[in-house]
Amino acid sequence: MGNRKWIAGIVTAALMVMAAGCSSQTAVEESVQTSAGRTEAPSTEAEVVKPTAPSPSEIEPFPGAEKETKAEPLKGGKRIVVMTDIHYLAESLTDEGDMFQSMVEHGDGKLTNYVWEITDAAFEEIQLLNPDVLIISGDLSLQGEKKSHEELAGKLDALERAGITVVVIPGNHDINNPSAAVYSGADRYPAEPTTPADFVRIYKEFGYSEANSRDTSSLSYTYDLSPSMRLLMLDTCQYEPRNRVGGMIKTETYEWIDRQLEAANEDGVILLPVAHHNLLEESKVYVDDCTIEHSEELIQKLEGENIPLFLSGHLHVQHFMRNNSFGIHEIVTSSLSTPPCQYGVLEYMEDESFSYHTRQVDMEKWARRHRSTDENLLNFNTYSPPTLNRIFYNQAYDAMKDSAEEETGSLFVKLSETQKQQMSKVYADINAACYAGRAYEVVEEAVKQPGYGMWQEYCYPAILYEYLEYIVEDAVKDYNSLSVE
Structure with missing residues (x-):
C-alpha cells in the first residue's frame, strides 16, 4: 500500500487547532470525478497507482x-x-x-x-x-x-x-x-x-x-x-x-x-x-x-x-x-x-x-x-474512530509536553508522563464523541477516570480545560436529530 495508508498513526496538533474546525490553520500550515x-x-518519483481507483471499464x-x-x-x-x-x-x-x-x-x-x-x-x-x-x-x-x-x-x-x-x-x-x-x-x-x-x-x-x-x-x-x-x-x-x-x-x-x-x-x-x-x-x-x-x-x-x-x-x-x-x-x-x-x-x-x-x-x-483493496476503506468503521481519537490525544499531549513544569493557577507543578497520558486519553475520548454530537454517550464514564480528575485539579492547559468542561456541561443530548412542529 502507498504511504497514505499508514496515516492512521496520527500525532501532534497545535493548541489552537484542537477544539473546533473554526481554527484558521494547523500547526503545519495547511495551506464528482472518481479519484485520479x-x-x-x-x-x-514515479506516479503512484492508488489501490482505491477502479478501472474506468469496471x-x-x-x-x-x-x-x-x-x-x-x-x-x-x-x-x-x-x-x-x-x-x-x-x-x-x-x-x-x-x-x-x-x-x-x-x-x-x-x-x-x-x-x-x-x-x-x-x-x-x-x-x-x-x-x-x-x-x-x-x-x-x-x-x-x-x-x-x-x-x-x-x-x-x-x-x-x-x-x-x-x-x-x-x-x-x-x-x-x-x-x-x-x-x-x-x-x-x-x-x-x-x-x-x-x-x-x-x-x-x-x-x-x-x-x-x-x-x-x-x-x-x-x-x-x-x-x-x-x-x-x-x-x-x-x-x-x-x-x-x-x-x-x-x-x-x-x-x-x-x-x-x-x-x-x-x-x-x-x-x-x-x-x-x-x-x-x-x-x-x-x-x-x-x-x-x-x-x-x-x-x-x-x-x-x-x-x-x-x-x-x-x-x-x-x-x-x-x-x-x-x-x-x-x-x-x-x-x-x-x-x-x-x-x-x-x-x-x-x-x-x-x-x-x-x-x-x-x-x-x-x-x-468500487472493488477497493484498501483495508482502511473496507473497514472504515473500525479505522476512522481510533484515528480521530489519536489526533485528539496528541492535541492534548502536545499542549503539555514542551515544558517540564506546568503553570496551574498560582502554582507550578511537574506533570508526570503517566499523568499526561491519562489526561490526554480522557480528553480524546470526550472530544471525539463531541465532534460526532454524541458526547452524552461517554461523559458519565469518562469523568470517573483519573485523568479527568487531574484536569479538574490542575486546570491546565487552561484553554483545553475550559473547552473540556464546556463539553461535559453540554453533553445532555444527542445532537444528531431534531424535530420541531
Missing part, C-alpha cells in the same frame, strides 16, 4: 444507484441535504509524500488522505435520498486552492447531471487564502489561491447564475427552491485583502438582507437562511472565531420575521441550539471529512415545521462497490 492520479505536484458514474430504491419525493415540503466543511484538495496538488502526511497527521481531524473517496461516496449516496437540493455551506476547499475548487466543481457538475440540484456558499478557507499549497515530497509550494471573482465563476452553476437576487457587497444571494420556499445564502466570510477565521456581515449586506426579508413577505415565501459561520454561540469557548460578529443584529432581523431555522457549519462539531427558549433554532452540521464523516438531511415543510437527522457516509459499502 497525480499530475501537477513537482516530483521525481464502473459507471454513480454505479449501482439505479439498482437501489430511491426515496419518494417529499410531499408538502422540501428534502434538503446539508454538507459542510468538505475541505477538498485537488489530487494534482499532492504526491501524498512526507509533507502531505505531516499536514494530515498534525491536523485537526480531517481525513484529507481520504477526502477524494469520502466526497465521491457521499455524492453517490445522496442520490438515493432523492433530495430537492444539496446545500454545501462553506469550506469547500482545504485552503482555498483554485484547482481544488475547480476539481470539486467538476464533481458537482456530475452530480447535477445525475439530477441533484446543488447550491454553495463560501467558507473562511475558500477565498484569498495565502495557505493554498502544493505538497511534494518533503516540501510544500504556494498554489494559486481563489479570488472572489474566481469563486463565482467556478460555482456559477451552483447558485450564482440562478440566484433570485445577488448582493453587490458580498457573495450572498437568494435561491428559489419552489414558488413557496427560498434560500437566503449568506456570505459571512472576511477575505479582503486575505482570509480571516471569524465571520461578520457588512452594513451594506444587512441592507440587502432587509430587502430580502421584505421581498419574502411580499412574495409570500418561506425563507431559510444558510451561512458558514454560526448565528448563535454554539461554541462557548471559541465565540470570536465561530460566531458571526455582532450576530445579535441578524438574530433580531430573522426573529422579527418569525424565521424558525438557521443552518451553518464551520465548527466541525455536530450541534444545535435555540436562542433563549422561544427564538430561532440553529443546526450546525459537522465536517464531512472529519469522522464520523456525516451530513444532514432536513425535511422542511411548508408550515415551517422541520425534521433533521444526520447520516454517516457508508464508506465500507462504497469501497466494496
